[in-house]
Amino acid sequence: ARPKVGYFYTGKNTLGMLMEEISAITVQDLQSVPVAIKHDKSAYEAVVTMFLEDVGTVFVLDEEGMLNGILSRKDLLKAAINxxxxxxIPVVMVMTPISKIIVATPDEPAASAARRLIDNEIDCLPVVKIIDEKKRMYQVLGRITKTNFTRLLVDLAEGKGGNYHNNEA
Amino acid sequence: ARPKVGYFYTGKNTLGMLMEEISAITVQDLQSVPVAIKHDKSAYEAVVTMFLEDVGTVFVLDEEGMLNGILSRKDLLKAAINxxxxxxIPVVMVMTPISKIIVATPDEPAASAARRLIDNEIDCLPVVKIIDEKKRMYQVLGRITKTNFTRLLVDLAEGKGGNYHNNEA
Structure with a gap:
């Protein structure tokens, strides 16, 4: 284990250490509780759930509780505008369907999930247990959002980054 | 100037260095271009602007171009639901009015703006030039959002944090 304080040789600059610190943080260190509704609900019920739970994204689940789709405020605003x-309006008419959904897994580095959010211009990824990759059967374990990443940045800036990985050497 | 690579004594641990790196980044290093509409427009026009520009927040400006209010997707969805x-519906009926708006300034540390976003549970701060603090007269220069902070985190994780502050010792 490298010493944390004092003289030490890293072979890296501070940015390299920064990378190392951040890459030790996984999706499950940051994720929030998921909010979901059943696939036979209306867009109105989705909006109500969104406001009640104060979230920007609601997951849609099928009869077996597997992920069916994702509803964002943007999707619902688009549906409401006309x-x-x-x-x-059934939620299945306005949601992003499972075929187009990008997911995260609990053990992957948080930064790689953040990169997929940015690259795909979305606000939230479902954190899933993959039941069957080919059939895209996913069980929802959580959600990871730009809020989680912004909070992480605040914690890192305030010296609380160590809270995220307790098993550090 | 402290050496960036090799043996060096910091008196701080890596988290301390992380804090230092992040605190050197200011709001203007991250901010995006603001999107605004005039205060005499309708909520419908605000939604159209939001979709055209693909932003989650639109600023409302008065006749003199000063900040009057802020519209989020959440505000507009609430207006549309019934x-x-x-x-x-005039935008002034659904916007967050200037009296309740939290702002950021270009030279402040980005992390302190991020903290205000988290503490106040909002998605976006207007970046402003303060014309008259008592009268709350603000000229809008930009916007800073959770997307900006998520992108920063990705850049830090990928070793590109140095791009943000060129004048480092």
Whole structure:
């Protein structure tokens, strides 16, 4: 184990150490509790759930509790804009379907999940247990959002980055 | 100037160096271009602007171009949910008014702006030039969002943190 304080040779600059610190943090160190509704609900019920739980993303689950789709505020705003009654619109009509969903897994580095959020211009990834990759059967364990990453940045800036990995050497 | 590579005594641990690296990054190093509409527009026009520009927050400006309010997707979704015609709703009825707005300034540390986002549970801060603090007269220079902070985290994790502060010793 390298010493944490004092004289030491790293062979890296401070940015290299920064990379190392951040890469030790995994998705499950940051993830939030998922909020979900069943796939037979209306867009109106999705909006109500979104406001009740104060989240920006709601997961849609099938009968077996597997991930079916994702609803963002943007999806619902788009549905609401044309004077539609959201009570008449099934969530499956406005959600991003499973075929287009990008997921995260608990053990991957948080930074790689953050990179997928940025590259795909989305706000939230479902954190999943992969049941069957080919059939895209995913069990939802959590959600990871730009809020989680912003909070991590604040913690790192305030010297609390160590809270995220307790098993450090 | 401290050496960047090799043997050196810091008196700090790596988390301390991490703090130092991050605290050198300011709001203006990260900020995005602001998107704004005039205060006499409708909520419908605000939604159209939001989708056209693909942003989650639109600033509302008065006749003199000073900040009047902020509209989020959440504000507009709340307005849309009750079968209202958004064309009949003025933006001033749904925006967060200037009296409740939290701002950022270009020269402050990015991490302190990130902290205000987290503490106040908001997605975006206007980056402003303060014209008159007492009268809350602010000229909008940019916006800083959770996306900016997530991107910074990705860059730090990938060793590109140095791009943010060129004038480092």
């Amino acid at each position: 004077n539609n009654d959201l009570r008449d | 079968n209202n015609d958004l064309r009949d």
